[in-house]
Amino acid sequence: xIRYFLARGDRAGSAxxxxxxxxxxxxxxxxxxxxxxxxxxxxxxxCKQEGYIAPRGPRWPGTxxxxxxxxLSGDINICGCEPSPVFYAERGMSMTFxxxxxxxxxxxxxxxxxxxxxxxxxxxxxxxxxxxxxxLAGYPYYIETDSGGAYSGRVDSSGLLPRIATREAERYxxxxxxxxxxxxxxxxx
Numbered sequence: 001x002i003r004y005f006l007a008r009g010d011r012a013g014s015a016x017x018x019x020x021x022x023x024x025x026x027x028x029x030x031x032x033x034x035x036x037x038x039x040x041x042x043x044x045x046x047c048k049q050e051g052y053i054a055p056r057g058p059r060w061p062g063t064x065x066x067x068x069x070x071x072l073s074g075d076i077n078i079c080g081c082e083p084s085p086v087f088y089a090e091r092g093m094s095m096t097f098x099x100x101x102x103x104x105x106x107x108x109x110x111x112x113x114x115x116x117x118x119x120x121x122x123x124x125x126x127x128x129x130x131x132x133x134x135x136l137a138g139y140p141y142y143i144e145t146d147s148g149g150a151y152s153g154r155v156d157s158s159g160l161l162p163r164i165a166t167r168e169a170e171r172y173x174x175x176x177x178x179x180x181x182x183x184x185x186x187x188x189x
Contacts, residue, residue, distance in 0.1 A: 003058070004088075004090075005026065005070055005089060006036045006075065007020055007035050008020030008033055008036060009033055010036070010087055011087070012042075012087040015043065015046070015079060017040060020034025020040065021065060024065060035064070035070070035071075037064045038068050038075070044077060044080070044081060047079050051078045051080075053075050053076075053087065054075060054076050055075055057072070057074045057075070057169075073089040074088075127143075127161040129141070137156065140180040141161055141180050142179070142180035143162070143175075144173050144175070144183065145170055152187075
């Protein structure tokens with residue numbers, strides 16, 4: 001699992017992070033943005049309320065210069081909205097976990113999933129496919145989750161595959177090339 005660091009300006013639906021650390025920035029991709037921590041201020045234009053970033057999902061121990069844990073993609077906005085909006089980051093600075101580590105960090109010994117479409121998605125990650133001296137744009141992929149979810153298509157020009165979001169930490173497998181096309185054909189039957 002990969003969780004990306006949140007920063008000032010990142011959004012959760014109609015909510016936006018309005019605060020960031022002056023002494024910690026990220027510029028991947030540009031422009032440079034101030035990294036955020038839990039408890040930092042937000043504003044939600046849907047409910048017209050100020051709010052704050054609250055934790056959701058696994059994270060490694062550690063704090064920023066303000067003594068608070070890092071805000072990560074998948075954390076939620078506490079405002080007047082129900083359900084709470086979920087933040088998604090747009091940069092390459094991240095924390096990485098295996099499925100077992102994510103389950104251990106959340107205090108859950110086993111990994112389970114929820115198929116409720118209206119549930120809050122606690123865990124998400126997005127694969128970026130890269131290859132030295134070549135482009136993978138147009139290369140077929142097929143992603144299969146342990147709970148039976150399937151995503152397929154072709155790698156875009158940025159190398160990003162679709163964001164996989166689940167209620168709990170979960171494993172998935174990415175198939176490439178001919179193997180991906182065969183899996184897709186089997187699914188489409």
